[in-house]
Amino acid sequence: xxxxxxxxxxxxxxxxxxxxxxxxxxxxxxxxxxxxxxxxxxxxxxxxxxxxxxxxxxxxxxxxxxxxxxxxxxxxxxxxxxxxxxxxxxxxxxxxxxxxxxxxxxxxxxxxxxxxxxxxxxxxxxxxxxxxxxxxxxxxxxxxxxxxxxxxxxx
Numbered sequence: 449x450x451x452x453x454x455x456x457x458x459x460x461x462x463x464x465x466x467x468x469x470x471x472x473x474x475x476x477x478x479x480x481x482x483x484x485x486x487x488x489x490x491x492x493x494x495x496x497x498x499x500x501x502x503x504x505x506x507x508x509x510x511x512x513x514x515x516x517x518x519x520x521x522x523x524x525x526x527x528x529x530x531x532x533x534x535x536x537x538x539x540x541x542x543x544x545x546x547x548x549x550x551x552x553x554x555x556x557x558x559x560x561x562x563x564x565x566x567x568x569x570x571x572x573x574x575x576x577x578x579x580x581x582x583x584x585x586x587x588x589x590x591x592x593x594x595x596x597x598x599x600x601x602x603x
Contacts, residue, residue, distance in 0.1 A: 468574045475582050476565035482589065483558035490551035497544040504535035550593050557589035 507528045515525035539545075564585055568578040 465573050465575075468576065468579055469569065471579055472565050472568050472574055472582060475579075475586060476562055476569065479558045479562035479565060479586070479589070483555055483562060486551045486555035486558055490548050490555060493544045493548035493551060496542065497539065497548060500535050500539035500542070500544065504532045504539065507532035507535065554589060554592040557585070557592040561585045561589050 511525045511528035511532060514521045514528065561582060565582055568574050568582065571578070
C-alpha cells in the first residue's frame, strides 16, 4: 500500500514578490532605454525639421526678391524657387515636426513608466497590482508614438 503524505507548503508573500520584483526591474530597464531612444529621436527630428525648413524659407525669399529685382535673374530665381519647393515637399513628406512631437510624447510616457517602476521597487513588497499598473503604463507609452496630443480642457 502506498501512503501519501499531505505536505502542503505555504508560500509567503516574499516568495511571490521576488519574480514580480524581477519583472518590474525589467520593465524599468526597458523604460529607461526607450526614454533615451525617444529623446535621441526627438532631437534628430528637430534637427531634420530645421535642416529642411530653413533652406526652404531662405530660398523662397531669395527667389521672390531676385525674380522681382531684374529680368536677367528670373531663371536663377525660378531654380531657387524649385529648390525651395523641393525642400518644402521633403519636409511635408517626412513630417519631421509631427515625428518630433510624437517622440517627445513617448519620452514623457516612458519616463512615467520608469518613475512608477522605481516607486514600486522602493516598496518592501510588490504586488500583482503594481505589475498590472506598470504594464498598462507601458501600453500607454507604446501608444504615445501614434497618439495625438491632448487638447486643452480635455481629460
